[in-house]
Amino acid sequence: MNSCISTSQRFLRELHTVRFILRKEFKLWKRYPSRILFIIIMPFLSILTLYFQGMGLVGSTSSAEFESFAGTQDYLLFIIIGSAVFIFVSTAIWGVGNSIRREQMMGTLESIWVTPTSKLTIFVGVALFDGLFSSYVAFMQLLISSLVLPVDFLDLRIFVVIGIAFLLIFSLYGLGFFFTGFVLIYKELEDFTNMITSAIKMISPVSYPLSVLPAPIAFLALFIPLTYALQAIREFLGLGEYGSFYQYLGLLLLFDLIFLVVGSLFFRYAEKSAKRRGVIATH
Amino acid sequence: MGEDIAIRADDLTKVFCRNDGLFNRMKHREKIEIRAVDGVDLEIRERELFGLLGPNGAGKTSFIKLLSTLLLPDKGTASVNGWDIEKNSFEVRMSIGLTLSSERQLYWKLSAQENLEYFASLYLVKSDEIRQRVEEILEVMGLIDQRDMLIENFSSGNRQKVALCRALLNDPPILFLDEPTIGLDPSFSKSFRTIIKNRINRKENKTILLTTHYMEEADQLCDRIAFINEGKIVALDTPRNLKKSIDEKEIITLELSKITDGMISELKKLEPIHDVENITSEGSNILKVYTDSASSCIQDVFATLISNRSQVISYRTSKPTLEDVFIKITGCGLDE
Numbered sequence: 001m002n003s004c005i006s007t008s009q010r011f012l013r014e015l016h017t018v019r020f021i022l023r024k025e026f027k028l029w030k031r032y033p034s035r036i037l038f039i040i041i042m043p044f045l046s047i048l049t050l051y052f053q054g055m056g057l058v059g060s061t062s063s064a065e066f067e068s069f070a071g072t073q074d075y076l077l078f079i080i081i082g083s084a085v086f087i088f089v090s091t092a093i094w095g096v097g098n099s100i101r102r103e104q105m106m107g108t109l110e111s112i113w114v115t116p117t118s119k120l121t122i123f124v125g126v127a128l129f130d131g132l133f134s135s136y137v138a139f140m141q142l143l144i145s146s147l148v149l150p151v152d153f154l155d156l157r158i159f160v161v162i163g164i165a166f167l168l169i170f171s172l173y174g175l176g177f178f179f180t181g182f183v184l185i186y187k188e189l190e191d192f193t194n195m196i197t198s199a200i201k202m203i204s205p206v207s208y209p210l211s212v213l214p215a216p217i218a219f220l221a222l223f224i225p226l227t228y229a230l231q232a233i234r235e236f237l238g239l240g241e242y243g244s245f246y247q248y249l250g251l252l253l254l255f256d257l258i259f260l261v262v263g264s265l266f267f268r269y270a271e272k273s274a275k276r277r278g279v280i281a282t283h
Numbered sequence: 284m285g286e287d288i289a290i291r292a293d294d295l296t297k298v299f300c301r302n303d304g305l306f307n308r309m310k311h312r313e314k315i316e317i318r319a320v321d322g323v324d325l326e327i328r329e330r331e332l333f334g335l336l337g338p339n340g341a342g343k344t345s346f347i348k349l350l351s352t353l354l355l356p357d358k359g360t361a362s363v364n365g366w367d368i369e370k371n372s373f374e375v376r377m378s379i380g381l382t383l384s385s386e387r388q389l390y391w392k393l394s395a396q397e398n399l400e401y402f403a404s405l406y407l408v409k410s411d412e413i414r415q416r417v418e419e420i421l422e423v424m425g426l427i428d429q430r431d432m433l434i435e436n437f438s439s440g441n442r443q444k445v446a447l448c449r450a451l452l453n454d455p456p457i458l459f460l461d462e463p464t465i466g467l468d469p470s471f472s473k474s475f476r477t478i479i480k481n482r483i484n485r486k487e488n489k490t491i492l493l494t495t496h497y498m499e500e501a502d503q504l505c506d507r508i509a510f511i512n513e514g515k516i517v518a519l520d521t522p523r524n525l526k527k528s529i530d531e532k533e534i535i536t537l538e539l540s541k542i543t544d545g546m547i548s549e550l551k552k553l554e555p556i557h558d559v560e561n562i563t564s565e566g567s568n569i570l571k572v573y574t575d576s577a578s579s580c581i582q583d584v585f586a587t588l589i590s591n592r593s594q595v596i597s598y599r600t601s602k603p604t605l606e607d608v609f610i611k612i613t614g615c616g617l618d619e
């Protein structure tokens with residue numbers, strides 16, 4: 001009686017658990033054939049929509065009018081980058097929370113919660129699966145843009161863009177932990193999810209530069225790490241003048257730290273509260 | 284902690300607020316509290332098969348969830364395998380296996396083997412031992428030929444067996460089985476009980492805490508039983524001693540057209556009747572008469588009923604069961 005495993009044994013076994021979580025998520029995903037069709041077609045649809053939208057609005061993929069706001073004429077490249085990075089925003093913020101919600105609805109959450117694996121390991125596994133999925137969609141969008149549209153993106157600069165997206169993603173997962181705590185207590189948050197995602201998309205420079213926003217709304221964008229990631233990427237690619245590239249990287253690191261700490265603390269509080277109220281598995 | 288105590292609860296209490304949540308609190312000013320577990324003191328010995336018997340909503344599942352670290356207590360403490368449920372929740376979870384009464388505790392779109400391999404990794408079984416361990420357990424449960432079948436295609440009974448396999452994955456010393464045979468047909472329940480008693484408890488020496496509201500199940504399986512009602516333990520002993528605690532040797536159960544207080548008072552005065560209880564439920568008027576000898580008082584009982592203009596629809600005599608003990612102690616049946 002009373003025997004347990006050492007911390008190093010636990011760490012190693014939890015690393016293996018991440019592999020099993022990825023495998024389980026993939027198996028559950030592929031049991032629904034419509035999902036396979038979705039990921040093949042979806043990148044084409046989203047990119048072509050952006051292309052036709054540009055053609056319809058300004059009659060071309062570049063615009064002198066757009067340059068007066070954004071510092072670049074290349075409307076299409078500007079918006080494709082915003083779109084590709086935004087894919088990570090919604091999956092990182094909501095991926096873990098949605099996964100917890102799915103387990104609640106399926107009735108498996110308590111079975112997971114009662115195992116000795118730490119919640120962080122479970123979140124890392126789910127986040128990795130979602131991250132791989134988002135990376136695939138973003139990569140396909142950029143690839144299709146390079147092959148089909150008049151946009152040149154297939155060069156080494158893509159690795160810097162990936163690096164910046166990587167810096168962004170930690171702060172987004174911090175937000176994700178925060179919202180996962182909400183899911184644990186308040187359950188159905190689909191409308192809230194849509195509202196927050198739309199608000200982030202509206203406030204931050206995903207589809208247009210900040211200069212088109214009224215000053216009070218543009219001020220709010222300063223509190224969203226996505227703003228700095230997009231500014232850094234566009235600055236690096238020469239799509240306008242946005243300020244210091246390295247300053248943006250520093251700000252991203254600061255956001256990573258703050259959001260991860262605050263998100264994790266809130267999740268721990270929410271889990272404790274859910275256990276006190278007995279609502280972990282309720283719908 | 285005593286040498287052979289596997290589970291201990293001291294004044295363990297869990298209170299739920301029905302009007303929790305912002306809008307409910309605005310609507311009802313006063314908190315509506317439900318004491319799901321109310322000051323439970325309990326010790327379960329190592330290798331014991333212990334039953335928690337009570338009606339729906341008595342607090343059985345809440346008690347198991349407290350011990351499994353799925354709920355936090357509001358008062359009191361408990362230890363499982365020597366570990367405190369609040370301070371050492373990781374060690375507690377390493378020491379237990381749990382099956383819940385819900386059918387949907389497995390992934391229906393995964394096969395039995397895929398489910399068990401995934402959960403084995405969550406139970407931190409060494410990765411190079413997972414496949415072998417899963418196959419061993421499936422073999423023991425007689426499910427090895429169905430290992431690649433999706434859970435959605437299993438019968439309810441076999442799903443419950445897979446859930447039991449999952450609880451055994453990390454070879455825990457303690458098992459919590461919450462209503463393990465609920466919804467299963469009688470023959471399957473019987474074979475399931477045999478596995479629990481003979482294989483898991485006797486052969487593998489595991490301590491088992493089992494909740495049920497089936498008295499026969501508790502009677503057949505358990506070394507000791509605690510009756511739980513409204514969150515409180517109201518009796519605790521071996522099934523034999525609990526049944527002995529009823530002085531009466533026989534019980535006459537009568538279904539009548541009507542029951543009146545006057546009729547009950549008259550019956551209570553008859554010899555050798557010790558007690559009469561009205562356990563009317565769901566439109567049936569049921570009376571239980573506790574006596575030393577049914578044959579010596581049955582005529583007087585019928586005469587009293589006729590004089591009170593109550594018609595006997597059916598009657599039977601029987602020896603006391605655990606349910607009778609439960610009714611005697613709590614005044615309500617297990618189905619209520």
